[in-house]
Amino acid sequence: MDETDPIVVIAGAGMAGICAAAAAAESGARVVVVEKAEQVGGTARLSGGLVWTDGTYEDFRARNPRGDADLGRVLVDRYQDTVAWLAAGGTEFGPRMTGLFGSGVGQRILPDMPTFFGQMEQRVRRAGAEVRYGTAVHDVVLDASGTLEAVRLRTPLGFETQPADALVLATGGFAANPEMLTRYVGRYADRLHLRAHPLNTGDGIDAGLRAGAATSRAMHGFYGHLLPAPPLEPQPARLVELTQYYSIHALLVNRDGKRFVDETEGDELSAQALAAQPDALGFLLVDHGLSTEVIAPAVEGFPETERLAVIEELGGRVLRASTLDELARQIDAAGGNGWRTVQTLAEYNEVVGVHPERLPVRRRIRRRPLVEPPFVAVPVTPGITMTQGGLKIDTAARVLDRRGAPIPGLFAAGSDGGGVYHENYAGGLSMSSVFGRIAGTGAAEASARRGQRTPQAEPLATGRR
Numbered sequence: 001m002d003e004t005d006p007i008v009v010i011a012g013a014g015m016a017g018i019c020a021a022a023a024a025a026e027s028g029a030r031v032v033v034v035e036k037a038e039q040v041g042g043t044a045r046l047s048g049g050l051v052w053t054d055g056t057y058e059d060f061r062a063r064n065p066r067g068d069a070d071l072g073r074v075l076v077d078r079y080q081d082t083v084a085w086l087a088a089g090g091t092e093f094g095p096r097m098t099g100l101f102g103s104g105v106g107q108r109i110l111p112d113m114p115t116f117f118g119q120m121e122q123r124v125r126r127a128g129a130e131v132r133y134g135t136a137v138h139d140v141v142l143d144a145s146g147t148l149e150a151v152r153l154r155t156p157l158g159f160e161t162q163p164a165d166a167l168v169l170a171t172g173g174f175a176a177n178p179e180m181l182t183r184y185v186g187r188y189a190d191r192l193h194l195r196a197h198p199l200n201t202g203d204g205i206d207a208g209l210r211a212g213a214a215t216s217r218a219m220h221g222f223y224g225h226l227l228p229a230p231p232l233e234p235q236p237a238r239l240v241e242l243t244q245y246y247s248i249h250a251l252l253v254n255r256d257g258k259r260f261v262d263e264t265e266g267d268e269l270s271a272q273a274l275a276a277q278p279d280a281l282g283f284l285l286v287d288h289g290l291s292t293e294v295i296a297p298a299v300e301g302f303p304e305t306e307r308l309a310v311i312e313e314l315g316g317r318v319l320r321a322s323t324l325d326e327l328a329r330q331i332d333a334a335g336g337n338g339w340r341t342v343q344t345l346a347e348y349n350e351v352v353g354v355h356p357e358r359l360p361v362r363r364r365i366r367r368r369p370l371v372e373p374p375f376v377a378v379p380v381t382p383g384i385t386m387t388q389g390g391l392k393i394d395t396a397a398r399v400l401d402r403r404g405a406p407i408p409g410l411f412a413a414g415s416d417g418g419g420v421y422h423e424n425y426a427g428g429l430s431m432s433s434v435f436g437r438i439a440g441t442g443a444a445e446a447s448a449r450r451g452q453r454t455p456q457a458e459p460l461a462t463g464r465r
Contacts, residue, residue, distance in 0.1 A: 007032060008443045009151045009164040010129075011137035011204055014042025014197070015429050016414025016436035017170035018120045019082075022089065023440030024168070025127030029447050032162065033129055034153060036136040036199045041117040042172050043196040043385060044429060046236055049113050050299060051086075052097075052106025053079050053430040059103035066422035068217070071435075074395045075420060078434045083107060085437065089123050091116060100299065101266075104426065136203050137171060140211040140410065148409030165450045166409045166443035169399070170436060173387035173415025174202030175222065184219040184389060188280040193227045193234055193383035204416040208391040211410065214402045216419030219389030223425045224271040226252075229281055229379035232316030241310045243267070244284055244380060245298040249366055251285040251348060252380075254278060257331075257340025259348070259361040268425050271382035282380050283319075283336050285345060288372040308376065319377040327375045334379050341377070345370060386428055390418025397439035409446055411439040 010021045013035040025031040039045075054060040057076045064072060087093060093107040100106050109116045121131065138159065139152035151162045174180040178190035180202045185192075209215070226244040227234050234242050244250075247267045254260055254277040261273035274282045286294060295304045308318045317334055321327035324345065328338030349369035351358045356367050391399050391412045398406040399417075411417075413435040420431050 007162070007164050008166045008168070008440075008447050009034065009162060010168045010170060010440070011151070012036070012042065012170035012172055012414070012416070013040040013121075013131065014170065014172050014414060015044035015432035016416070016439070017042070017168070018117065018124065019433045019436030020168045020170055020413055020440030020443070021124040021129050022120065022127065023437045024444040025124050025129040027441055027444035029166075029444035031124070031127075031129035033124065033131045034135040034137060035131065035133050036171070036203070037197065038133050039117075040121050040131070041113065043175070043200060044432065045113050045117055046195070046197070046239060047113055047429065048240060048302070049109035049116065049429070050100075050106050051083060051093075051109060051427065051429045051433065052100050052104045053427040054103050055098065055105040056103070060426055063103065063426055064421055064424040066217070067424065068419040070395050071393070071420045074438070075426070075431055075434050078438070079430055082430075082434045082437055086433065090119055097300070106427070106430070109429075137169065137207050138203070140167065140207050142211060142407075146212075146407065148407070164409070165447035166411065168436075168439045168443050169204035169208055169391065169410070169412040169416040170414045170439070171202075171204035171416055172197060172200035173390060174205060175200045175384045175387050175415070177201040181384070184387075185222060186220065186276050188277070189275055191280045191381060192224070192275060193381055195224055195227070195234070195239055195383040195385040200415070204412065205390050208399055208410065208412065208416070211407060212401045213399045213407060213410070214392040214404070216389050216392045216417075218419055218422040221388035221421065221423045222272060222275075222384045223268055223386045223388065223421070223428060224382050224384040225267050226271050226274065226282070226284065226380040227383040228311045228316035229381040232311065232314055234383065235314065238310065238314065239383070241305050241307065242314070243298070243383070244307065244378065246286070246290065246293045246296065246307070247284055249286070249290050249293040251345065251370060253283050253285065253336075253341050253344055255281045255336050257337035257344055259344060262362050262364055264363060264365045269423065272423055274380070275382045279335075280381050281335060283331060283334075283341060284378040284380050285341070285370060286376045287370040288374055289368070289370070308378070311378065317379050319379070321375050322373045324375060327377055331377055336379070386415045388415075388418060388421045388423070390416045392419060393417040393435075396442050397435050398442065409450070411443050413439040
């Protein structure tokens with residue numbers, strides 16, 4: 001390839017971006033990857049490496065009924081082929097697992113995600129891609145016809161304009177942008193713990209919106225989990241240990257001591273529900289009978305974790321009491337309503353085993369009273385890993401404008417391409433790799449079709465057309 005070859009720009013080098021870069025470069029495009037951080041990986045670098053999704057489209061729709069049906073079918077249909085594509089490029093996977101989170105199938109990337117991203121960076125460089133660090137997408141530049149012409153970049157030396165025939169936005173969504181979280185997720189969302197990369201501030205979505213892109217549904221939705229409330233500030237390396245996966249067995253009350261969600265639907269759904277509660281502060285209640293569930297692994301094959309001990313080790317609060325009166329006093333001191341919490345627990349215990357239909361908030365399964373001392377209450381706040389809403393895309397990962405038409409040359413994947421999930425969740429690494437690969441291949445094809453073009457006589461337009 002020489003300097004006159006059409007250029008594909010990949011904005012972001014997390015799971016979606018690095019897969020897009022590999023797909024585009026291996027399709028013969030001249031690829032420039034711009035990454036805001038100083039290394040590849042983004043939020044995916046912090047994950048446990050489980051690439052999973054539902055085994056069938058019917059299972060996906062049952063789990064995620066309000067997600068985009070067409071995008072969901074693409075995810076399920078292309079999942080296994082994408083795993084095989086990664087493996088063919090040198091990625092090592094563990095054995096195939098079934099029954100994950102009910103109906104999921106998946107494999108774990110080995111030995112760990114930092115190693116995986118090092119291998120993927122080598123893969124894209126071998127294919128001829130250029131990788132630039134400390135460089136972020138700022139704006140999309142369109143020509144007079146509304147077709148991508150260039151990308152405005154923010155670099156360590158200032159702004160520059162990079163000509164481009166195609167652009168893939170894969171900057172990781174807006175989980176680390178308090179203003180966007182408050183705008184889309186809710187008034188307390190700026191209090192959420194960050195389980196994502198701190199540079200996931202919505203750059204790609206902002207640039208796409210200024211270019212006239214539409215937003216997807218589920219702008220309020222996110223994938224996350226319950227984490228210990230402040231004063232503990234979770235360390236990235238300890239996030240898995242600090243995640244309160246056992247919440248599906250526990251009771252969750254808000255700051256005022258009231259249940260507000262069916263905890264058995266999943267920790268990620270409880271996290272979203274708590275984000276809308278006062279101060280995004282809740283208390284997880286367990287008794288001695290649930291002690292084995294507290295340490296149980298979230299996925300078979302992962303190690304047991306003494307989660308309560310880890311919280312205390314890192315300076316968080318675990319409220320322990322031999323009586324409910326003592327538990328109430330401790331909850332009061334931690335900013336909750338201890339009397340109302342104990343009353344809620346008593347009312348729950350009275351009816352859950354005999355008349356569960358009388359519960360003010362339903363409990364579909366795992367209906368056992370919490371009566372065995374000692375009692376434990378863990379103050380919790382949601383942690384956010386990835387936003388679910390983003391730019392509206394079609395099944396080819398093309399960004400759509402507000403009329404539903406593709407913006408020529410513009411693609412999005414991962415958390416920048418929204419709507420695959422709607423509150424429910426069926427895998428982040430799978431969704432990012434599948435649509436990243438689709439976006440990269442599509443961008444390379446779009447770039448090749450455009451080839452060498454005559455410069456526009458009119459000035460270039462930045463942002464809105």
